[in-house]
Amino acid sequence: MIIEIDQNSGFCFGVVNAIEKAEETLAKDKTLYCIGDIVHNNIEVDRLKDQGLKTINHDEFGKLSNAKVLFRAHGEPPLSYSKAKENNIEIIDASCPVVLNLQKRIKKTYLELKKKEGQILIYGKKGHAEVNGLVGQTEGEAIVIEFIEDLKEVDFEKPITLFSQTTKTISGFKEITDVLKLKCQNKLNINDTICRKVSNRMPNIREFAKKHDVIIFVSGMKSSNGKLLFDVCKQENSQSYFVSHPDEVEMTWFTEAKSVGISGATSTPSWLMEQILENIKLEIK
Numbered sequence: 254m255i256i257e258i259d260q261n262s263g264f265c266f267g268v269v270n271a272i273e274k275a276e277e278t279l280a281k282d283k284t285l286y287c288i289g290d291i292v293h294n295n296i297e298v299d300r301l302k303d304q305g306l307k308t309i310n311h312d313e314f315g316k317l318s319n320a321k322v323l324f325r326a327h328g329e330p331p332l333s334y335s336k337a338k339e340n341n342i343e344i345i346d347a348s349c350p351v352v353l354n355l356q357k358r359i360k361k362t363y364l365e366l367k368k369k370e371g372q373i374l375i376y377g378k379k380g381h382a383e384v385n386g387l388v389g390q391t392e393g394e395a396i397v398i399e400f401i402e403d404l405k406e407v408d409f410e411k412p413i414t415l416f417s418q419t420t421k422t423i424s425g426f427k428e429i430t431d432v433l434k435l436k437c438q439n440k441l442n443i444n445d446t447i448c449r450k451v452s453n454r455m456p457n458i459r460e461f462a463k464k465h466d467v468i469i470f471v472s473g474m475k476s477s478n479g480k481l482l483f484d485v486c487k488q489e490n491s492q493s494y495f496v497s498h499p500d501e502v503e504m505t506w507f508t509e510a511k512s513v514g515i516s517g518a519t520s521t522p523s524w525l526m527e528q529i530l531e532n533i534k535l536e537i538k
Contacts, residue, residue, distance in 0.1 A: 254511060254512065258514075258523075259461045261457040261458070262458070262521065263517055267347075267350075271325050274345050274347045275345070278321060283305050285321050286306075286307050287308050287323045288322065288333070291308070291325050293473045293478075293518075294521060296497070296522070309322075315340075317340060319341050321343045324348050326347055327349070327383040328353060328356060328387075352386070355446050358416070359375075359390040360390040363390060363391040371412035371413065371414060372413050373391050374397075374407065375396070376398050376417040377421060379399050381418065384418050409436045413442070415443050418447075419446060419448040420477075459488075462493060465513055465514035466510040466511055467490075467514070469506075469514070469515045471497070472517055476520045476521075478518045478519050479517070483495050499529050504536050
């Protein structure tokens with residue numbers, strides 16, 4: 254039986270950078286705080302926890318002082334930076350460069366549109382860490398559009414500028430832009446800010462799922478990217494299985510399989526997929 258790991262799967266650059274910065278800091282210090290899970294994968298979070306990484310929320314961060322805090326790849330709003338300065342917190346900034354660039358663009362646009370009573374829309378998941386950081390660049394005034402129905406909050410007679418959370422789908426973004434083009438009665442400025450390194454995983458995983466008899470998709474339950482990519486796998490290959498831990502793999506899935514593909518989300522560590530591959534190899538011998 255052929256067993257192959259999807260070479261296009263696993264951590265994106267932003268997550269790799271965040272984990273490397275965490276490990277470098279923990280090699281010198283016993284404790285490092287992180288606002289929210291460094292990555293949406295419990296096994297990787299637990300691994301770093303054993304090294305001294307402590308996950309906190311924003312309320313706990315606000316009460317912290319004289320400590321080191323890692324800002325994960327999702328980015329943070331301006332308030333987090335000012336709070337860190339106020340409380341003598343050393344920031345280990347692992348914000349993804351793509352996200353940081355988007356934050357700067359949104360802030361610049363917000364200041365320009367404010368004079369014209371314009372509106373900034375962000376296509377993204379409400380409450381998502383990256384989206385919270387983006388909205389923070391507009392003093393909380395940006396309108397988050399998660400579904401078409403959310404457009405009811407928009408005043409179509411005013412100028413509109415649209416951005417997107419970096420990890421959203423191109424197809425979903427197009428649906429929003431198509432409606433805006435029909436409804437907008439004033440100036441409309443559309444900015445496709447989706448990260449292609451992430452969005453391209455969708456067509457890649459479609460092809461990968463077609464190649465194999467069985468697909469093992471490895472992801473944390475909290476990962477929205479994982480849920481999305483697994484749905485794509487399932488569309489192309491009904492013998493696709495979602496697992497978060499090596500123990501969840503069942504050997505009965507491979508009874509008639511000649512090839513098995515192992516893939517994962519942008520938050521799935523490569524070592525975890527490799528461990529699952531080795532476990533399967535041992536079992537089928």
